[in-house]
Structures are given as C-alpha cells and as structure tokens.
Amino acid sequence: MTDALTDAALLALRGREAELFSAVYQAFAGQVLGYLTAKGVSDPEAVTQDVFLAVLPRVETITGGVSGLRTFVFSVAHARMVDDHRRQSRAPEHHEFEPERDTRQSNSAEAEAMNRVAPGEVMALLDLLGEDQREVLTLRIVAGLTVDQAAEIMGKSQGAVKQLQRRALNSLREHSVVKEYVAP
Numbered sequence: 001m002t003d004a005l006t007d008a009a010l011l012a013l014r015g016r017e018a019e020l021f022s023a024v025y026q027a028f029a030g031q032v033l034g035y036l037t038a039k040g041v042s043d044p045e046a047v048t049q050d051v052f053l054a055v056l057p058r059v060e061t062i063t064g065g066v067s068g069l070r071t072f073v074f075s076v077a078h079a080r081m082v083d084d085h086r087r088q089s090r091a092p093e094h095h096e097f098e099p100e101r102d103t104r105q106s107n108s109a110e111a112e113a114m115n116r117v118a119p120g121e122v123m124a125l126l127d128l129l130g131e132d133q134r135e136v137l138t139l140r141i142v143a144g145l146t147v148d149q150a151a152e153i154m155g156k157s158q159g160a161v162k163q164l165q166r167r168a169l170n171s172l173r174e175h176s177v178v179k180e181y182v183a184p
Contacts, residue, residue, distance in 0.1 A: 005023055005024070005026075005027035005066055006066060017060075020059055020060070021056045021059065024052075024055070024056065024059055024069065024073075025052055025056070027066075028069075028070065028073045029048060029052065032048050032051055032052075032073060032074070032077045033045065033048045035074065035077055035081075036048060036051075036077060036080070036081055039081045040085070041080075041081055041084045041085075042084060042088060043084075047077075047080050047081070047084055048077075050080055051073065051076050051077045051080050054076050054080075055072065055073050055076055058072075125172055125175075126138065128171065128172065128175060129168050129171060129172070132154070132164050133164050133165075133167060133168035133171065134168070135154060136150060136154070136161055136164040136165045136168055137165065137168050137169075139153060139154070140161075140165055147161050147162060147165075
C-alpha cells in the first residue's frame with residue numbers, strides 16, 4: 001500500500017538501495033499487477049516484474065516524492081502494457097493442432113463419383129466389369145476398405161489389388177456413361 005510509503009520514508013531510504021527497492025516494490029507491485037491484469041496483459045506477473053526492473057534502478061533520481069514515484073511507476077506500467085498489446089496483435093496466439101477435434105473429411109475422387117451415382121446406376125456400371133475388378137471396386141470404394149484389407153479378403157497381393165482397381169476405373173472411364181462421374 002502507498003500509505004506505508006510516505007515522502008519522509010522515501011527520503012529516509014535514499015542511499016540504502018535494498019531497503020528502498022523493497023519498500024517501493026511492496027508499495028506498488030499489487031496495484032501494478034491489478035492494473036496490468038485489468039488491461040488484459042497476457043502475462044501480468046511477468047510484465048509487473050519488467051516494470052520494476054525498469055523502475056528500481058531510477059528510483060533515487062525521481063523527483064516529486066511518493067506522488068512523482070507513483071506517476072513514474074504507472075507510466076512505465078502503461079508503456080509495458082501498450083508494448084504487450086502491440087506484441088499480441090503482431091503475433092497472435094498459436095494453438096496446437098488437435099487432430100481429434102478436426103472434423104473435416106475429404107473423400108477420394110472415386111468416392112465422390114460413387115456418391116453422385118444412384119445405386120441402380122452403380123450396379124449397372126459394376127456389371128460392365130469382370131468379376132475380380134467388380135470385387136475390388138466393391139471392397140475398396142463401396143465398402144471403404146483399405147488396399148491391405150481388400151487384398152486379404154480376395155487372397156491377392158496388394159499390388160494385384162491396386163492393378164485391378166486401376167484397370168477397373170480405366171474401363172469405367174472408357175464408357176461414355178460415366179465420363180462425367182469418374183475423373184481421369
């Protein structure tokens with residue numbers, strides 16, 4: 001509290017730096033912290049320390065007694081608050097990416113094409129393919145399985161499943177009916 005620090009006490013402490021610094025800090029730190037917190041400083045405790053690191057070396061040169069000291073302390077606090085707000089506006093807070101909170105989904109081109117085609121059309125398109133190609137597209141696109149899962153179900157290698165899928169999609173692209181649905 002500033003009541004404990006009077007002009008006479010301030011004058012009496014001149015020349016005794018440690019005691020003077022302690023008295024000034026105790027008199028104003030709580031108020032400075034409250035001011036910085038109320039003004040929305042991101043880390044008010046750290047900025048309060050910065051204020052007193054700037055004030056304390058100059059305490060003995062300040063004129064005007066306790067009133068002059070108070071004015072100086074709060075002018076430094078205000079300047080540090082302005083600096084903090086400028087820093088915040090130039091470098092906004094960065095938040096860690098949390099994948100479990102990201103609900104965005106991206107479908108493959110094949111899935112998008114299948115979503116645009118009615119179920120009856122899908123069956124008609126699949127009938128244009130050989131049995132293995134139809135099975136691969138059914139497992140991969142309709143059922144949404146991975147290459148590994150489709151390969152295990154079909155008893156084929158991953159490379160064979162990829163090749164069957166590629167050939168099946170190329171075959172469907174060749175039919176004019178699906179050129180608008182299946183991208184190259």
